[in-house]
Amino acid sequence: MSIPASTIDLPRPRFRLRPIRVAECSMLLLFTVLTGLPLLFLLTGSFNLAQPGRAAMYGFDNWLRAFSDPTTVSALWMSFLLSVARLVPAIIIGVMFAWLIARTDMPGGNAIEFFCWVAYFIPDFPLTLAWILLLDPNYGFLNSLARHLPFVDGPLFNPYSFWGIVWVHTSAGGIWFKVILLTPVFRRLGAALEEAARVAGASTATMLWRVTIPLLSPMILAVSVLSFIRGLQSFNTELLLGTPAGIYVYSTRIYDYIHREPSSYGEATALGSVFILTLGALLFLYWRFLRGKRQFTVVTGQGYSTLRVKLGKWRWVALAGCLFYIAVMTVLPLIFLIIGSFMRRYGFFNINSPFTLAHWRNLLTDPIFLLSLKNSLVIASITAAGGIVLYSTVAYLLVSRRTVAAPLLEGFCWLPHILPGILLGLGILWLFLATPLRFLFYGTVWGIALALMVSDSPVTTQAFRAGYLQLGPDLEEAARVTGASWWYTYRKILLPLLAPIAGAVGLMNFGGALTSISTPVLLYSHQSRPLAILLLEYSVTGELERGAALGLLITAMICAMMLVGRRLGLQLSGLQ
């Protein structure tokens, strides 16, 4: 019965290097360096009085200096105020759009939903630029028009103000993001639940008030909290519109600290630490809240509703309202961005031959532009490709039962969520300055790509994890049992099956890398300047016409990419 012969040839020695353990350890190491260390530097750097890279001296001076400055506290307060002020109109309009599209017989609902999806990807910086062209007190087109109205003496609108910032945000991606998120939820709300209310004798209004809204309120609240947190991380619009008016939020304040001569890293990190802790606490509460509400979302997940509210003749009014909002908030600024890029001097329609191709010609022949374009494409490609490789591996480790340190790894993946672009940039800048990594990464396209890759980690990892969970372990194990090595299985089975997800997140991250300003703004050098930073420079130095051309170019690149992605059948909207 026994097999003595088998004990002689042992296939392997006692100690075995399990590949999965190696992968796990290297990922943990990588995240420790790329996410853990920057965060640590941010949190401890505020107590370090020396410049990064020098011998450390510890003390509370940075905190004292930062918080004895009244503008620091007011910047934090302003971040909060702005986020709340833009949240309220955005939620109301977002819910209206979603309800009209999903639950009423308003004509053209699908077309409007598609538009929301496109509008979501229009980068916010060119849009801000467009609103400057429209609303600037000196040459803004709408202000010029308004001067012809009776009783108007000075400029009617001023974008460089609190409400100017709120207004521009109301036209940017945030609103469309809410529509994209809420429409499917409205649609999925179990038809039976509403039909039951109808059968029980409820009118449309009663049904909405007593059944629909209470059922959807947890989801609306969740989207609100998420939007609020995202609002706190905003940078571009605040920089462009707030700084000229002396309105600082914490992110532009940090930018300001670093761009001073000499840079005040200590104060910047003190401010950053406060913010990280606040954001961490908020996200924790959000997560707790979502967990508690899970049973609610289950209720809404059954079957599609065919029951639509009949608006009667009001459906045309509703459609007109939606179209008007879209026309004013998106189409109008884009048109003026186009006009602006062709005007000799923006706002001066009365001079001889006001239109010119010079800005486009100058832009496209500018060696700085060409270098920046190359940089941007390199950065975006590295970010997208690196993200796919890195986070598909991490997600694999997270779903595998063999992984020992999955919770730790998952924690690392979520960390960038509490690091807005500007703070991540600051942390990584610190990492480069304080470690030998600077020789490889400081001021290079690789450094910027690395930072962008880190910031992509939560969403990308989640997307891949969802993909793996959907596939299940059987398809992979079946390949292993038939004799395929892990690497062969990965190439022939997992990769082809995950290709749609990889393509979608790749495109998203590519687009994100093209438009991101806050992450690279502290990391670039003249040699590695990307397009978005060039756009920032044009805007700050007042070359609005050339900026408009560049902004359009970036917008066109993003839109083309997203349309190609949709043609390829990638589920882009479902990822966020």
Add this chain to the structure above:
Amino acid sequence: MAQPVLEFRDVVKRFAAVSAVDGVNFSVQRGEIFTLLGPSGCGKTTTLRLVAGLEEPDGGEIHLDGKIVAAPQRGVFLPPEKRQLGMVFQSYAIWPHLTVFENVAFPLRVRRESADVIRLRVNHALESVGLGGFADRGATQLSGGQQQRVALARALVYEPAVLLLDEPLSNLDAKLREQMRFELRALQRKLMLTILYVTHDQTEAMTLSDRIAVVNRGRFEQVGSPEEVYEKPATPFAGEFLGRTVALDGALRKSGGAPSIELAGGGRIVLGGHLTDSLHDGAAVRLIARPEDIEILPPAELASNQIDATVEQVDYLGDRFEYYVRGAGAVFVLSSPKRDRYPVGAKVRVSFDPNAVTIHPR
């Protein structure tokens, strides 16, 4: 005895603190269908995955085809791709991005066979599972039964040492399941396959297996031919899991003549001698019998091995009646042919066959 193809020696597998496989020993001979039968979560699938190399054991040794493939104490673990096994998953795990042909060809491509060999052997494998004309279909265009055949063809195409089947029929409807069971048995005989089969379905286990292992909580309760396991269950669990049982508690009486059981609820069953060799007089025991070995008789004087009972409920099942009968302090379900009819509340006699009962210590 010939050298077994597969052998487990004291294999242990834990998940956290729970032992999914708890010191299991067994061996499978060449050309045999060996079935692991048990409820879900009993460790039978984990046992199969240990064979496949999809799980690493925490203790013991696994031998496959005369080689050690896993022995944690010696630091030996052969990954699944080196074990030359075929496996059919419960979900079939047909790769949706490949055609039927490419699914089946995959194991051969891994082994870098030439295109001619691949075409020949894939077509042969597809023929043998009755999917001759389906080579160019997309895998997702197949019905459940066809997917199951593709999975089987894929597992057979390179003639594995052992074929591992993880509840391969559980996702099919009843009629198809019966047909596939028959075909599987025929295929196994034709190709002289060695099969390790996992199921929770006792009919599958009874009809397909050469030997059955009844698995419960990570332990093997009994290993034997279907007949042995059914007729002589080694434990109450084995008896209950394989078919219906009637269980009555009582005390063993060995003094004076043939050993017998004094039932707790009254009555007395006289036993054959060998059943109780290991038990002492007065031991608390449980008697297990199959309902089909128990007869319902009209009320009369009690003969030996009979007890009084009352009919509590009658179900009409078309071809027979099922009686819920209370006797000796317990309620049990017996079926009876249509010619005998007893109304609810009727007094009856229940007669046991002393050669068809097993006795287990409590």
